[in-house]
Amino acid sequence: MKKVFLAFAISYLSIGLSFAQEQPNVLIFLVDDLRNDLGCYGNTEVKSPNIDALAENGILFNKAYCQQAICAPSRMSILTGLRPESIGIYDIFTPMRKVRKDIISMPQFFKANNYKTVSIGKVYHHSRDDKSVWDVYFEKERNSYVKKENIEDLELQKQSGKKVVKGAAFEDADVADEAYKDGRAANYAIETLNKLKDDKFLMVVGLSKPHLPYNAPKKYWDLYNKDNFNVPSRNKPEGMFRLSLSKWGELKNYSNIPNEGDLDDDLTKELINGYYACISYIDAQIGKIINTLETLDLRKNTLIVFMSDHGYKLGEYGAWCKHSNMEIDTRVPLIINDGSKKKATQSNALVENIDIFPTIAELSGLNIHEVDGKSLLPLIDNPNKDWDEAAYSLFPRGDKYMGCTVTNGKFRYTEWRNPETKEVISTELFNHETHLIADKNLSGIPEYKKLKANMKRLLLKQFPKDYEFY
Template sequence: MKKRLLFICFTFTLVNTLLSQTQESPNVLVFYIDDLRAELGCYGSQTAITPNIDKLASEGIMFNKAYTQQAICAPSRMSTLTGLRPETLGIYSIFTPLRKIHKDVVTLPQLFKQNGYKTISTGKVYHHTIDDKESWSQLVVRPSKRYLKPENLKAIEALKAGGKKNPKGPAYEDADVEDEAYVDGEIANNAIKMLNKYKDDKFLLFVGFTKPHLPFIAPKKYWDMHDKSKFEIPSKEKPQNMYRLALSKWGELKGYHGIPKEDPLNDDITRTLIHGYHACVSYMDAQVGKVMQTLEELDLRKNTMIIFMSDHGYKIGEYGAWCKHSNVEIDVRVPLIVSRETNAKNRISGEVSNALVENVDIFSTLTEICGLESPKSDGKSLVPVLDNPDIKWDEVATSVFARGKNIMGCTATDGSWRYTEWRDSTTHEILGAELYAHKNSLLSFQNLSGKEEYKDVEKRMKALLESQFPRDAEPFLQNDQPRH
């Protein structure tokens, strides 16, 4: 009898312990946004209209110095989802799926699924939807519908009839339709369905909104929120003595129907595109609000950790250039907001952290918070920063961008200065160097590398860069063949 009572007590204790551990392991909801620069109301923008994201920032910690590992979709997303840098994976282009090269790398959804979580992907999470199919409990492939205006559909058909294969339509559209008529509205609805379906399970849900990625398509009401005439045209001046390959030729935008091939674009088309970008940000913000409202209505917010992040930054006319595909500050700096579950211990709300953090850190952060044993990662857990936003943290954040197969751009920031070396991918010979001041601005118009008065700054930044990219290292691993 005594043994039986002991066994019952032991079983009761074990069950309680397991239940307690289960309760302490939160759900995770990640908003993964495409081409979103750190230009939101909560980041001080005077033109962005983003009330839902701003509210989320007021409920968590907003990182003011967060950086992606490469300013291009596929490699940056692979890095986040594996906790490994592009130079570790050896993939730098959008054309190579992760699983084509790395069959055995443990990814975030794979690890969470192995540990009993329901893992759900809706919208654009990986760039390649073929990646990690078996690691998702449910994969909702992102919708492909785009244009709705008859004149735009006719223009596309005319291009096809003229022999153009898979032509891109116009770079923007503003049909007077409901949110669900365009892609991100449908993605939001799918996310809401998934929350209802899995509300009684532990879940890891990635919601990959596609806007503000080109084409700048959003319902007319979001265009109407913004006065086109109020948008200022950014300086088209390029930094003095910039390395010849530092900026791309922004072929991504030039490929859209009706976009002139001139460089830079004229002020009228520039202002229209800036208007379209902002309309798409407001449209995406509204979809974030719908998903968050559902989370509250289902009483899931108390045990759900929220991460709001972007794959990389973006240029909308700065330097007379567009899109991403570079190592400049405005392309590699990203918005990042982390809001702990409302019943979490040490939950801090409405704080801004200036700690240097990186998207590659998300993997380790989530595994620690959810109590999972993490594989080796190139990032580090941000839990100490979430507990103390003012804590002294890393000295450097680094990124890369490949130009073709033979040139690698390596860049480092200390939060105030950005130092970049363009190297031979095999020998690490320095082909060009850039030093820019960014203490007070995302933009910088003079390359200070080699100037006597900045030699101490450059020496220090060079040492920080070499801490991640030593000159005597092996050639850069290239598992694909990057293109311009």
Template sequence: MANYKTLTVLLAFLLSACSAHKAEQTVSQTKNKEPLNVLIFLVDDLRSDLGTYGHNHVLSPNIDKLANEGVKFTHAYAQQAICGPSRVSIMTGLRPETTGLYTIDKNGRLRPNQPNVVSMPELFKNHGYKTVSIGKVYHSVTDDQDNWSTHIKKLDNFYADPDNAKTKFAYEAGDVEDDFYKDGKVATDAIKTLQQLKDDKFLMFVGLSKPHLPFNAPKKYWELYDREQFTVPSRKKPDDMYRLTLTKWGELRMYGGIPKEGDTSDELTKTLIHAYYASVSYMDAQVGRVMQALDEMDLRDNTLVILMSDHGYKLGEYGAWNKHTNMELDTKVPLIISRELSHENRKAGVTSNALVENVDIFPSVAQAAGLEMPKVDGQSLLPLLDNPDMQFKEAAYSLFNRGKVMGVTVTNGQWRYTEWRNAATQEIKATELYDHTTSDVATANISGRPQYHELEQHLKALLHNKFPLNAPSFYEKRHVNNH
């Protein structure tokens, strides 16, 4: 009996020791595992005209390289084609119809209607992350600044030529180094901040302003292109387009060298397109600088990298410029997600045609970091990083405010259906249906044509599922509890 008790005690001791060893080993492995860092390049006014997206006339080698290291999304969409509300949507994971922000809030508020909204930097900072905002991240939000551990917002010199500065000219090829203009400074600050944070876990936003107006870039990036290589797009507006669909060019008319009315000439159109792509290549070079620093500091292995745009852009299509519409060119954006190099399921050089939205970024990075998400409108894209060909969403949604009229729109990636509604009553004033099976440029509003009836009804049902006709006014304050 004594021997049995002795054996029992010995066995219990051995089992206890084994369990303790396993627990210690697990703790040790957890401690030794490097925490996930997140680096997001948030670019202003960048449409999907990049080499990696098949636009071989655009020189974007660093972004192309990033795409070769991750998953490139071909059907990513912004929720509103204007930077203020779009960026708030990105940073909260909430759609504009939830935030109630359809224009740039002049008071710089993130939470005018929803005081309990948890922003991306707030969530990460509350979980021990260093949160970094460099360059243009929010447009004008001030009430979220305390949630950034580091907040550097550089002022732009804008112009190398004093005469250009006087007239606020629309473009410039300055004979200057990269650091003269804002994005060069932003990249330098990002690199310096990475050096300071290399031993901490971080969420870093690098806000690159180009290719936003003015299209100013160092001369060497202009010299990558020949203006004559660019063609003037058709100025023809789609047949039967609704009267409020397009804008009067947004901010372009404010700049020097631009006619105050009428179209830009063919020569000026080519110059502006040249200037836009020179700005894209300049911005791309700054992405390359930051990525090189990430590699040199041995941070790439445990850093999730995202490159995205706040919305798309028009370069003379329909005789229009800038964004500010529900059209495909303005809502479609580039999106590249490259997992940390050490990730066991990391996909590289892969393309996903799944429908995704900018509102999905917040839940994606939170899940990747193992953080519990507040209630949001987006959904995590991590399943697509494991299986890029999987079915994900049936539709993507956007809207645009025209004062008393709100345009709400849905796309399945090939067709875009839009309703223009009385913002107070939800009464439908006009509908549009555009074919994007072969081009992002629409040629005719085919809404109401009998041969498209079944397709239109399907898209209409998808739209009404997201924007019900019996919903409250678009201007009614929406209070949501996100805790």
């Protein structure tokens, strides 16, 4: 089910503009592995003043969802407005342009409409995707270490012939922000803004933290006392499908993480400290970039989007990764700020990451080609407006199982299907009315039969019984 074809899409690129006001610049902060652990989302421990300030005179979406909780497909989805099942790529190994040369992406569209396009840091997972259509391109960097012992550890691993070379899972060197890569990305964004201040631009700043390793300057670690953190329950949801959760993701590959067993409480708290330090670190970089907009008198005409590619587990269910259909992995932060200094608003509407492309296109006065997402402009004007009754995600387990999932904002229903035979192998129904963490699969309980039937109805709207995933 590929919704966009080259001839159809190109016809839209030539449509004239129709807007009554000056076109805005567009600045997107695309963050890696960030869940809703921010002050503006109610986390009283995390220190994120610059992100919180965006929410104070913008609109914050409480129920925004990614389409797949893994980097490459999620970012392709964001940058095309298409669901992973429309693109046909579900893994992190396949570059988009290797199989889909016909899709018109966000940078292509804005470039064709006379915007300067800028990619800084990790935007696509695969650097080569759309590399040629960015007017300014700052390559994403590999993970960086500063401490001598960690650099030496990496070198010893390389010399030993180890296949997967990973350093420490965290580092807190007493250094300036630019010693680590997100600080350098922020500096490059500031330099680029100064160069493009007289041009219309679409700038996507891909900040790599709080993705592992949790490397950030010591001053951000010092904002927190790890002894104050609660260790989350490692219990798995009762009655869940046996493949619902990934075991570890990449954490176990890091050199200072034990190879087997659950992490002890002290190491758990150390990692949470590192994750939060990284949030405060990127928050500071965001603040520097926004201050530059103010200095250059660009802020009032710059549309800012703050978002994440997917959520993440910080020890919940005993896991340290995304890679699932769980609420904690699919729900993401999303803030849209148009620079108007209006009063803070929040929306509980069910929205999706695929909605960002059509939203910024409409706010820029542009007619976009057909995509799976839809513009959120009506919600920006009226946050309490009636909206979609469901949001959708998916996650495969190899090529034998496809988990397709739907939320109505209170409950999450998932079907695990055999993509070839279309057989439903297992179903899950989790209650998230009052908590983010699932504790029990309600799918087989008689009192939830009617609710399950309604959730199945919603799921079938996006994923009919005979849906072809491949």
